[in-house]
Amino acid sequence: MQLSSTLAWLVDAASDSPGADRLLAELGARLVADSVPLAAGALTLDVPHPLIARRTWLWRAESGEVIEALGFAPAGLAPDQPGDAGRRWLADIASGPLHEDMVGLRQNGPLLAWAGARPFTSHETNTLRQAARFAAAPLAALAARATLTASLEAYLGRRSTARVLSAPLRRDVGETIQAALLYADLRDFTALSETARPDVVIASLDAWFDRIAGAVHAFGGEVLKFIGDGMLAIFPVAGEARRGACDAALKSASATRAGMAHLNEERHAQGLPLLSFGLALHLGEMLWGNIGAANRLDFTAIGPAVNLVSRLEGLCKPLGRSVLVSGALAAEADTPLIPLGEHRLRGIASPCAVFALPET
CATH class of the missing domain: 3.30.450 (Beta-Lactamase)
Structure with a gap:
């Protein structure tokens, strides 16, 4: 026919x-x-x-x-x-x-x-x-x-998916990129998970991730990992435009703080415990690609910049701040920041200049 x-x-x-x-x-x-x-x-x-x-x-x-x-x-x-x-x-x-x-x-x-x-x-x-x-x-x-x-x-995430679909499924596939990194973690969540029902714990986690992931996506970032009650996200630098990525990360942090304040108002009205968090921002290079076993891969980011931003978040509680910013990112940002001096970070050789986002 x-x-x-x-x-x-x-x-x-x-x-x-x-x-x-x-x-x-x-x-x-x-x-x-x-x-x-x-x-x-x-x-x-x-x-x-x-x-x-x-x-x-x-x-x-x-x-x-x-x-x-x-x-x-x-x-x-x-x-x-x-x-x-x-x-x-x-x-x-x-x-x-x-x-x-x-x-x-x-x-x-x-x-x-x-x-x-x-x-x-x-x-x-x-x-x-x-x-x-x-x-x-x-x-x-x-x-x-x-x-x-x-x-x-x-x-x-969208960017990582595009990379996975366009590259071979091998451990040696990746690239070094520069990005503003955001690492955030809920505080005292272990106590909540041990005292609350599982469905309450999951609902609390979902509400937290909705606020922070929504803020990241709203300003062009991408969530790379949910790590327990924590999250790693990146704002890749396009060309030499480091300032744009840094300002987007700072706006995302401010939006997260506003979103969590509103969420805690709702939780207070419902008689639920409030959720506090720490969030850190850093600018640096990282290896973005495949790691893992020969037949079980993970697409993620690794490198000194990732280590630094996770250690910096650990300073939020002792310094009494919800958002901390490294000197590397602060140097590229237009947003006014509060200098908190240099601090040693666990596992990081050199002290890190630390700044805070104003709490207003």
């Missing part, structure tokens, strides 16, 4: 599309070229993500543009049914009944929907069904790629 150019493209080349959005746009344009009177199309995929239940891409034939609608599934709320976002959008455009196909055999598989510039004929409907049938394989490949990326990003 001689395949049409559209079906041949779906078999031979559609899997190489950079994403589901481009596949939808290309498929829609090809169907229009095949004289199917499309006004718009929508493609819905389920995705494994902590916050997003599914993704829907919306394509308009007139402009060729694609926009995305995210379906969120917060706890306690029922998410839209698959395809609802696309159906609502297409219904505003269609001049007749919508046509949709579940792609593949899975009940929660991809959903392709189309709005016509006029009602579809039986021949046009058959063409759309054939396109959906042949789209199953490339969409399965794209969905698998998206699943892998989303899963890795949830555990590693």
